[in-house]
Amino acid sequence: MSTTNLNTPYFMISEDKLLANLEKAKQLKELSGVKLVLALKCFSTWGVFNIIKPYLDGTTSSGPYEVKLGYETFGGETHAYSVGYSEDDVKEVADICDKMIFNSQSQLKAYRHLVEGKASIGLRLNPGVSCAGQDLADPARKYSRLGVQADHIKPEVFENLDGVMFHMNCENKSADSFIALLDSISEQFGSYLDKLSWVSLGGGVFFTWPGYELEKLAAALKAFSGKHGVQLYLEPGEAIITKTTDLVVTVVDIVENEIKTAIVDSATEAHRLDTLIYDEPASILEASENGEHKYVIGSCSCLAGDQFCVASFDKPLEIGQRLHVMDSAGYTMVKLNWFNGLKMPSVYCERSNGDIVKLNEFDYSDFKRSLSQWSV
Known part of the structure; x- marks a missing residue:
């Protein structure tokens, strides 16, 4: 795979x-x-x-x-x-x-x-x-x-x-x-x-x-x-x-208000909650310390301050580009939630032999069932 x-x-x-x-x-x-x-x-x-x-x-x-x-x-x-x-x-x-x-x-x-x-x-x-x-x-x-x-x-x-x-x-x-x-x-x-x-x-x-x-x-x-x-x-x-797991996301839009924000198909409040709770910015694999192109990596949730980090890149980001939010296992996967009805990340493991194994995936039925199973 x-x-x-x-x-x-x-x-x-x-x-x-x-x-x-x-x-x-x-x-x-x-x-x-x-x-x-x-x-x-x-x-x-x-x-x-x-x-x-x-x-x-x-x-x-x-x-x-x-x-x-x-x-x-x-x-x-x-x-x-x-x-x-x-x-x-x-x-x-x-x-x-x-x-x-x-x-x-x-x-x-x-x-x-x-x-x-x-x-x-x-x-x-x-x-x-x-x-x-x-x-x-x-x-x-x-x-x-x-x-x-x-x-x-x-x-x-x-x-x-x-x-x-x-x-x-x-x-x-x-x-x-x-x-x-x-x-x-x-x-x-x-x-x-x-x-x-x-x-x-x-x-x-x-x-x-x-x-x-x-x-x-x-x-x-x-x-x-x-x-x-x-x-x-x-x-x-x-x-x-530590340092074993990336959260992989896609840039879905780029907006500008004094600084450019790359909006990704994930959110700290839903998928990486400790980033928000402890105000500890995430790290992006593709970023460059001395890159000329600076972006806020913004969540797609409705919470105004929900962002992963500010990062610089050697080249401008493009819609459809994938980014790896590094070190995203500890106190992260255990805190996933359905805020905003956002799609829950799937979970995979890359084995030592290169095989990709699916451990879990979620869909709309999981979201719906988490809120109610019966109506009054």
Whole structure:
């Protein structure tokens, strides 16, 4: 199948790029002894899980449906976490998860009896320190509801607890920064950790980023694990799928109002929501840093400020030209929506042998069914 015959918009996942990240994950595991569980909140495209499975130990989730998806399509260890479980949520997943992590001591007290004997029980702790470039994504932000702060811990809780989870990073590209957080955790919670069998250090550790000091990270994880006598877990999401996937779009019009805008057949609000939420401009493969022709890459939604980025090109853009919005997998495909009734991108994977495999496609019936199935 040739990509020139594929209708835009579509996502294209590169198996080769995915494997390059996974080889780094494998190296980290071998050097440190850490186990890695894929964070489904970041990436849940289960059509490529067969590629990922040999490298990771399982999945971790933020809601009941993700728990089910990980259990059914990935296997290995299935970790269940939620900021706020209902009783029905706990009952729904208690029999299929290996670890159930509660966000608060009150939820732990209310529901642990539903889990005991079925899954290992954990509690999320908030160390009060973090590395996050955006306040919106900072787990240690003021008034954070995520996890139990050190001065709120009831020591007796740890007498019947198997493990804890910390999550305090967002795209942390520095091993030294992460090690400083590890030291803080050890100092604050060390006496509690010594009683446990496992500790998850969450996600957001960008160990696949070019130039990352992976061996330094591995040594620190191994030392931490030995010091407290625990099995360590990391919950990578972005680190596994970063730079693996392009969103391919087509220029459908070019308009001008002081600056030229190339309107494409996609929208950040519908297909690349984090671009809009975090005000982080996308990158276009065809763009040139010193190009003479400057364009806003504008969405086709009705939201006035909905645009992918401003980019320069060596040649003028033309209607019908395709553009590749790079690095469009993490926290993107999981957030797709039907705003404006825009066509949902199809999903493909380019295998290492060059074959193009269709993983999913959508049509009007999917849009209609998402809004109602019956009328009054």
